[in-house]
Amino acid sequence: METILKLSVSAMLPVLMSGLLYLAEKKTKFGTLSYRTRQIITGILFGAIAVFGTEFGINAGGAILNARNAAPLSAGLIFGGPAGIIAGVIGGVERWFATFWGAGEYTRFSCSVTTVIAGLIGATIRKFMFDNKKPSWIFGLITGMVVEVLDMLMIFLMNMSDIHYAFTFVQRCSIPMIPINGISVMLSLLIVSLIGKERINIHKEHKKIIQTFQKWLLLRIVSAFGITCVFTFVLQTRVSNNDTNDLLTLNINDVCADISDASDANLLSLTYNVASEISAAEDVDDDLLLGLSDKYDVAEISVIDKKGIVTKTTHEPSHNYDMADGEQSAEFLVLLKGEKEYVQSYQPTSDDPGISRKYAGVALPDGGFVQVGYDARRFQKDIDEQVVGITKNRHIGENGSIIICDENGVIVSDRNNYQGKMLEDTGLSPDKLSAPENQRFTAEVYGETSYCMYTVSEGYSIIAVTPVSEARFSRNISVYVTVFMEVLIFTSLFILIYILIKYLIVDNIRKINKSLSKITDGDLDVTVDVRTNEEFSSLSDDINSTVATLKHYIAEAAARIDKELEFARAIQLSALPSVFPPYPNHSEFEIWAGMSTAKEVGGDFYDFYLIGDNRLAFIIADVSGKGIPAAMFMMTAKTLIKSLAETGIEVDQIFITANEKLCENNDAGMFVTAWMGILDLATGMVTFANAGHNPPLVRHRDGSVEYFKSPSGFVLAGMEGIQYSKNELQLYPGSMIYLYTDGVTEATDANEQMYGDERLKSILISLSGADTEAVCKAVKSDVDTFVGDAPQFDDMTMLCLEYKGTSGFTEKKEG
Amino acid sequence: MTINKNTEGTKLTYSIDGRLDTETAPQLEADLNKSVNGITELSFDFAKLEYISSAGLRVLLTAQKIMNKQGSMVIRNVNDVIMEVFDVTGFSNILTIE
Numbered sequence: 001m002e003t004i005l006k007l008s009v010s011a012m013l014p015v016l017m018s019g020l021l022y023l024a025e026k027k028t029k030f031g032t033l034s035y036r037t038r039q040i041i042t043g044i045l046f047g048a049i050a051v052f053g054t055e056f057g058i059n060a061g062g063a064i065l066n067a068r069n070a071a072p073l074s075a076g077l078i079f080g081g082p083a084g085i086i087a088g089v090i091g092g093v094e095r096w097f098a099t100f101w102g103a104g105e106y107t108r109f110s111c112s113v114t115t116v117i118a119g120l121i122g123a124t125i126r127k128f129m130f131d132n133k134k135p136s137w138i139f140g141l142i143t144g145m146v147v148e149v150l151d152m153l154m155i156f157l158m159n160m161s162d163i164h165y166a167f168t169f170v171q172r173c174s175i176p177m178i179p180i181n182g183i184s185v186m187l188s189l190l191i192v193s194l195i196g197k198e199r200i201n202i203h204k205e206h207k208k209i210i211q212t213f214q215k216w217l218l219l220r221i222v223s224a225f226g227i228t229c230v231f232t233f234v235l236q237t238r239v240s241n242n243d244t245n246d247l248l249t250l251n252i253n254d255v256c257a258d259i260s261d262a263s264d265a266n267l268l269s270l271t272y273n274v275a276s277e278i279s280a281a282e283d284v285d286d287d288l289l290l291g292l293s294d295k296y297d298v299a300e301i302s303v304i305d306k307k308g309i310v311t312k313t314t315h316e317p318s319h320n321y322d323m324a325d326g327e328q329s330a331e332f333l334v335l336l337k338g339e340k341e342y343v344q345s346y347q348p349t350s351d352d353p354g355i356s357r358k359y360a361g362v363a364l365p366d367g368g369f370v371q372v373g374y375d376a377r378r379f380q381k382d383i384d385e386q387v388v389g390i391t392k393n394r395h396i397g398e399n400g401s402i403i404i405c406d407e408n409g410v411i412v413s414d415r416n417n418y419q420g421k422m423l424e425d426t427g428l429s430p431d432k433l434s435a436p437e438n439q440r441f442t443a444e445v446y447g448e449t450s451y452c453m454y455t456v457s458e459g460y461s462i463i464a465v466t467p468v469s470e471a472r473f474s475r476n477i478s479v480y481v482t483v484f485m486e487v488l489i490f491t492s493l494f495i496l497i498y499i500l501i502k503y504l505i506v507d508n509i510r511k512i513n514k515s516l517s518k519i520t521d522g523d524l525d526v527t528v529d530v531r532t533n534e535e536f537s538s539l540s541d542d543i544n545s546t547v548a549t550l551k552h553y554i555a556e557a558a559a560r561i562d563k564e565l566e567f568a569r570a571i572q573l574s575a576l577p578s579v580f581p582p583y584p585n586h587s588e589f590e591i592w593a594g595m596s597t598a599k600e601v602g603g604d605f606y607d608f609y610l611i612g613d614n615r616l617a618f619i620i621a622d623v624s625g626k627g628i629p630a631a632m633f634m635m636t637a638k639t640l641i642k643s644l645a646e647t648g649i650e651v652d653q654i655f656i657t658a659n660e661k662l663c664e665n666n667d668a669g670m671f672v673t674a675w676m677g678i679l680d681l682a683t684g685m686v687t688f689a690n691a692g693h694n695p696p697l698v699r700h701r702d703g704s705v706e707y708f709k710s711p712s713g714f715v716l717a718g719m720e721g722i723q724y725s726k727n728e729l730q731l732y733p734g735s736m737i738y739l740y741t742d743g744v745t746e747a748t749d750a751n752e753q754m755y756g757d758e759r760l761k762s763i764l765i766s767l768s769g770a771d772t773e774a775v776c777k778a779v780k781s782d783v784d785t786f787v788g789d790a791p792q793f794d795d796m797t798m799l800c801l802e803y804k805g806t807s808g809f810t811e812k813k814e815g
Numbered sequence: 816m817t818i819n820k821n822t823e824g825t826k827l828t829y830s831i832d833g834r835l836d837t838e839t840a841p842q843l844e845a846d847l848n849k850s851v852n853g854i855t856e857l858s859f860d861f862a863k864l865e866y867i868s869s870a871g872l873r874v875l876l877t878a879q880k881i882m883n884k885q886g887s888m889v890i891r892n893v894n895d896v897i898m899e900v901f902d903v904t905g906f907s908n909i910l911t912i913e
Contacts, residue, residue: 624869626837669877673869673904692904714905718876746868754866793837794868 003065006058007176011067011184013049014074018188021045021079022195039079043086046075050091050115054098064104065176068095068111069118069147070184076122077143077185078134078192084126088119106169110154118147128499137189138218144185146491148178153484167477174480210506217497225490232482240475245440248453248464251396252438255404256457262386263379263458264343267360270296271341271372275362278303278370289314299357300373303364308333311368318351326350332361335369346376346458358458376407376459387412387460388419400450400466403428407459416446423461428452433461442468508536516543524551565628569601572631575638576605580773588681588806589616592772593799596780603630603672604741604795605638609645614681617645620693620739620799621674624715633670637662637716641676651678651689652726655716659691659724662717671715675739677729684731684803689724691716694742697761701734703768705761708737733805738764738775743794747783750790755783772800818843825853825886830860835871844874851878855886862892867900879910889913 021042024030030038053068072091076084092115099108125143126132135143152174159166274292281288289301293314302313308323323329328350332342346358357373364370380387391402391413401415409423409430416426423430427444435441437455445452445465454463508530515528524547528540573595580592593606603623611617619641623634640661644654654676662672675696677688692715698708713724731737740760747755763782767775776798783796816833827850835843851857857878867875875890882888890912893901901907 622869624873626870669873669880671869671873671876692906694903712903712905714908715872715876719880719909742869 003058004176004180007065007067007180010053010056010058011070011180012187013052014046014067014070014184015187015191017045017049017071018074018078019191019195022192026195035080036082039082040086042075042079042083044090046071046079046083046087047090047094050087051094054091054095054111064107065173067177067180067184069115069151070144070181070188072115072119073122073144073147073181073185074140074188076119077126077140078188080132081123081127084119084122086119088116088122091119092116106159107155110151110158114147114151114154117150121147125495129495129502134189134192137186137193140189141182141186142218142491144182145178146487148174148181149484149487152178153481153488156481156484163477164473167473167480170480171476208506209509210502213501213506214498217494221490221494225486228486229479229483232486233479236475236478236482240472241440243474244451244466244471245453247396247400248440248451248466249438251394251400251402251464252453252455252462255391255394255402255462256455258390259383259387259404259458259460259462260345262383263346263358264360266379266382267358267372267374268341268343268362270298270374271360271362271370274298274301274372275364275370279365284312286312286314288312296372297378298372298374299378300371302371304332304361304368304371306336306367308336321351328359332359332369332371335361335363336367339363346379349373356459380406380459383458384412389413391415396464396466397470399448399470400464401446403445403463403465405461405463407461412460423463428463428465433463504532508532512536512539512543519547524554565601568628568631569597572601572605572634573597575635577608582608583610586610586616586681588804589679590772590802590804591616591618591800592776593620593797594776594780595795595797597795598743598792600626600793601628601631602626602743602795603634603670604743604797605634606739606797606799607638607642608799608801609642611645611648611678616679616681616801617651617676618679618739618799618801619674619676620741620797621672621676621716622693622741622743622795622797623672624670625668626793629668629670633668633672633717637672637674641674645676645678650726651676651687652724655689655691655713655724656722659716659718659722660720663720666717671718673715677737679731679801679803682806684733684735684805686729686731686737687726688729689713689726691724692718694740694745696740697738697764698729698731699736699738699764699768701732703765705764707757707761731803733803736772736775736800736802738779739799739801740779741795741797743792743796744779744783744798746794747787747792747796748790749787755786759786772802775800816842818846820846820850822850822854825855826858827851827854827856828858828860830863832863834866834868835864835874836866836868837870840868840870840874843871844877847874847878851881853885854882856889857882857886858889858891860891861894861897864894864897867897869904872900872904872906875906875910887911 025038049071050068053066053071057064057066068091072084072088075087092112095115096108096112099105121143125135125139129135152170156166156170274296277292278284278288284303289303289312293299293301300313300315302310302315302318304323305311310318310321310323313319323333328344328347331344335342341360341362343360344358346356348356357375358379359371359373361369361371387404391404392415394402394415396402403411403423403426404413405411405423411418411421411423413419414426418426426446429443432441432443432452433454438453440451440453443450443452448467450465450467451471452463452465454461511530512528515526518526528543530536530540576595577593582591591608593608595604595606603625604621606620608616608618621634621637623630623637637658641654641658644657655674672691673693674691675688675693677686679686690710690712692712695707695709697705699705708729710727711725714722729737745755745757745760760779763779764775767778770778779798780796816831816835816839819830819832821828829843831843833839879888888911890910893912898907901910901912
């Protein structure tokens with residue numbers, strides 16, 4: 001008990017170290033050190049624990065018990081391969097040299113090697129089975145135990161010269177050491193899991209294949225192992241029982257034969273004497289026989305005639321008894337058929353089964369025969385000399401023996417000098433001898449639990465005894481070695497199957513999934529290329545062809561959408577006035593507008609129309625966003641504003657109403673920036689409103705150009721209840737107003753530089769005197785030159801209006 | 816463009832680095848839709864914003880409309896270029912700019 005306690009304490013060291021190091025990695029600067037440094041430090045610390053295990057092992061009857069192997073295993077499994085290997089080498093090498101200062105020479109090789117192997121196993125398992133992650137505690141338990149089994153098996157195999165001692169050693173060590181090492185590694189893993197606050201039973205809706213597989217394979221392997229162990233045990237027990245029975249029976253038979261040989265010879269010689277006296281006598285009568293039976297101290301003498309009838313006898317009831325009547329007596333009739341002598345073993349008589357006797361018969365020269373019978377007491381007196389000590393030097397196996405006792409339970413012969421003592425003095429109760437003969441039973445003999453078997457021969461009880469420990473020794477060796485071997489074989493089988501499945505299937509599935517998730521993320525150019533076997537090859541091909549087909553469909557769909565967008569664009573453009581000059585009858589102004597479209601359909605628009613004969617409304621606008629929604633919103637806005645304008649209301653009212661209408665059902669949150677003016681053709685006065693649009697440029701008659709900034713209202717459709725103000729701008733004949741969308745000022749070149757307000761203003765200045773069409777085209781071409789090959793994402797829309805004045809235009813004032 | 820996001824309880828702050836245009840505005844909008852639920856103070860840090868297009872403005876407008884219902888929205892560190900856009904489009908009238 002104390003041993004187990006001490007051993008447990010030493011087994012807790014790796015657990016403690018695991019917990020502390022894990023905490024250090026998480027909470028202190030230790031975690032910031034490089035992987036290599038951490039591995040070396042961890043390896044050395046666990047190596048030190050292994051050394052501690054060797055130096056402070058617990059001596060249990062010559063065998064040193066320790067939990068040395070748990071340290072490198074824990075290091076390898078929890079902290080990484082290099083740490084495990086370092087710890088294993090430190091522990092192993094130290095164990096090798098520890099023999100110089102007291103560690104056992106006996107297990108030197110196996111212990112050193114196993115400790116190194118423990119580190120290697122921890123490292124290998126972590127790397128190849130668990131993807132360099134910490135395994136779960138159950139694998140810790142199993143690995144810890146398997147490594148210790150390996151240790152035990154090596155101790156046994158390295159010391160085959162004295163199997164007995166080696167086996168006793170292994171038997172004594174294995175029970176505490178195997179589970180303690182397993183538990184130590186298991187607890188190390190558990191404590192780290194607990195500190196890391198991992199739930200130990202993580203319930204996931206979908207388990208990974210490899211986990212399910214792990215579980216089932218483990219279950220199967222363990223059950224197969226269990227069944228094989230039970231089978232081995234049962235079979236070996238059977239064989240051992242049979243062997244024991246055979247051994248006991250054989251020995252008993254030998255002794256029986258010796259005894260009956262002695263008693264046969266004894267009785268025969270008596271019978272010959274009696275026969276010769278009877279032959280020599282003139283008159284044979286019962287008195288003679290009585291005299292002879294007294295002389296030779298026998299129980300019974302009978303004379304049988306040629307017909308097999310008892311003629312004379314000392315045993316009155318047997319007179320005229322026909323020997324053929326009894327089974328036992330009939331055997332003697334062989335003497336009438338020419339046999340000279342016949343001896344029977346000690347057995348119940350035919351006429352009275354209550355009496356046991358031994359009989360011998362000798363043929364008489366004149367025919368007939370003499371039969372002499374005596375009982376056990378009589379012949380034992382004669383043959384005791386031969387029987388006493390007959391088994392003194394007889395062994396059954398190494399420590400087994402044979403006890404012979406007489407009918408009174410007094411020991412006649414045994415191996416341990418119990419002669420003359422009673423049978424129960426050996427510990428064997430005489431009651432046991434009421435069991436059937438020749439059947440094995442278990443009893444305490446000479447202070448040792450033994451298998452016994454007895455038989456009764458010539459009145460002696462012959463008991464063969466062999467200690468259970470000896471009888472079971474070979475079975476135990478077989479079972480231990482087989483079970484240990486099986487542990488290793490099944491473990492290697494598990495690892496082999498696991499790794500095969502992992503590399504052949506799971507890793508490939510993982511690769512395919514990785515490619516698939518790239519494909520799902522939209523990269524249709526990814527191909528799956530897992531070719532390790534035919535099945536995955538064909539799966540890869542199938543996925544690739546599916547993706548190819550998908551790609552084809554997507555391309556087709558994209559082409560169709562492109563076409564539809566082109567239509568949309570055409571419809572959008574056709575909604576804008578595109579005939580210039582639009583009003584050939586009106587000489588008061590000149591107007592030109594254009595929209596150059598980006599690839600994607602956008603939401604820019606311009607518009608102009610006469611309101612009555614005297615007023616020209618013109619507008620430029622930009623719908624936020626792109627695509628069909630923007631285009632549709634643009635159409636709505638354009639139509640709405642035009643219909644409002646045509647009612648003749650003021651420009652600010654147009655925007656206020658349009659804003660309210662556009663805000664209704666604007667779930668998409670789109671908005672429009674717009675600048676709208678209404679030019680009085682007679683006076684040159686422009687009343688305008690601005691809904692968040694870029695300020696227009698005005699070119700005055702003197703050629704000066706300026707941004708005409710005014711307080712800006714909020715964008716249209718952005719928010720309900722917005723008020724817009726009406727502003728005025730006086731144009732004089734020769735003045736020009738240039739409206740544009742941000743597609744112009746925000747056109748970008750390859751260096752992401754924007755065209756900008758200043759460039760726009762400069763080009764307008766340089767275009768002094770040019771008409772509206774020339775201005776628009778020149779700006780367009782300047783912007784195109786500026787952007788070069790850089791792709792443009794926005795429409796570029798501009799509208800240019802020059803006021804020419806009327807014949808009756810009178811300047812009120814200028815400047 | 817990079818979007819840095821910081822949530823503290825019901826306060827949500829976005830720091831936008833780069834251009835908020837047709838290409839990038841949908842990212843911000845998607846993230847906003849996902850995160851705005853339950854937020855009472857939404858703020859945008861535009862210190863590193865280089866450019867905003869109408870698509871970007873639309874996201875701000877949508878956010879402003881949502882926050883009008885459930886709390887407040889503030890825009891901080893607006894540089895001159897962006898401020899001009901806000902002025903021109905009238906957004907400076909409806910946004911709270913600090």
